Every structure is written in structure tokens, then in C-alpha cells.
Amino acid sequence: MKILVSACLLGHRCKYNGGDNYSETVAALAQRHQLLPVCPELAGGLSVPRRPCEIVRGTVMNDRGENVDGAFRRGAAICLQKALDEKIDLAILQSRSPSCGVKQIYDGTFSGTLIQGSGVFAELLREHGIPAADVSDAEEALAERRKGHGSQADQADKEI
Numbered sequence: 001m002k003i004l005v006s007a008c009l010l011g012h013r014c015k016y017n018g019g020d021n022y023s024e025t026v027a028a029l030a031q032r033h034q035l036l037p038v039c040p041e042l043a044g045g046l047s048v049p050r051r052p053c054e055i056v057r058g059t060v061m062n063d064r065g066e067n068v069d070g071a072f073r074r075g076a077a078i079c080l081q082k083a084l085d086e087k088i089d090l091a092i093l094q095s096r097s098p099s100c101g102v103k104q105i106y107d108g109t110f111s112g113t114l115i116q117g118s119g120v121f122a123e124l125l126r127e128h129g130i131p132a133a134d135v136s137d138a139e140e141a142l143a144e145r146r147k148g149h150g151s152q153a154d155q156a157d158k159e160i
């Protein structure tokens with residue numbers, strides 16, 4: 001399968017604080033799948049390091065109260081286009097990010113409080129019908145996609 005992944009999960013140091021979210025599970029997927037790492041925040045022109053950001057009443061803001069929504073949405077659109085061009089089968093994304101979060105995000109108060117919701121990139125993928133899974137659900141999502149694709153996906157896995 002062709003799987004788009006949050007670049008920080010493969011060890012790219014693109015997190016706001018200059019770190020990464022390296023995941024052995026995700027890195028191991030490269031043995032059987034084609035992985036496409038993207039970082040929507042860097043794609044949108046943001047730098048490393050950068051201020052932490054959260055979605056505040058629908059607008060992405062940093063912890064200084066500056067509006068960074070344009071950069072987030074620009075980066076999400078660029079990465080969406082890549083997903084469409086590459087005809088990806090699945091996206092596996094980092095948890096809780098205001099860009100990549102699939103199930104939960106911080107509530108916009110910069111107090112560490114989580115709420116149900118998605119980051120702007122994950123939401124954009126969903127709007128375009130592209131399946132996206134939180135990294136904690138990667139194995140289940142892969143199994144689900146395999147079922148959906150049947151032998152076609154199995155064959156593709158063998159070819160990659």
C-alpha cells in the first residue's frame with residue numbers, strides 16, 4: 001500500500017520544539033509499504049522551532065495569540081494535493097497535533113486539555129474521502145484497508 005505518514009513519526013525533527021515522534025511501528029511499515037512522509041506545518045512555511053499552536057474556536061493560533069491559521073491551511077492543502085496526486089491508500093498521522101491529530105486535539109486554552117476533534121490536515125483528508133488513522137490505531141487501520149482492498153492490496157504489497 002501507499003501510506004502517507006506524519007514525517008515526525010519517521011524521525012524527522014519537524015516538531016514545534018525541534019524534536020520528533022519516532023515510531024518503530026511506523027518505521028517498520030517501510031518493509032512492506034511505500035511510505036510518503038509529509039509535515040503540513042513545514043509545508044505551510046512554518047519554521048523549526050516554532051511556538052506551540054492550538055485551534056481556538058476554529059482558528060489556529062499560537063500561544064502568544066498570533067493567528068497562524070493561513071500557514072496551517074496552506075500546508076494542509078499542499079499535503080492534500082500530494083495525497084491526491086500519489087493516490088495514497090491510507091494516512092497514518094501523529095496524535096493530538098493541530099495539523100495531524102485525527103481523534104483528539106487540545107482545546108485551544110493551552111492548558112493541556114484534550115477534546116475530541118481533528119487537526120486541519122486530518123480534517124481536510126476526511127473531507128476528501130481519504131482514510132486517516134491515528135498512529136495508535138495504525139495496525140487496525142491497515143487491517144481494515146487490506147480487507148477493503150482484498151487481494152489487490154495484497155498483490156500491491158508484494159510488488160513494493
Ligand code: SF4
Nearest residue numbers: 006007008039097100
Ligand atoms: S505537523 Fe504533523 S508531521 Fe509536522 S510535526 Fe506536527 S504532527 Fe508531525
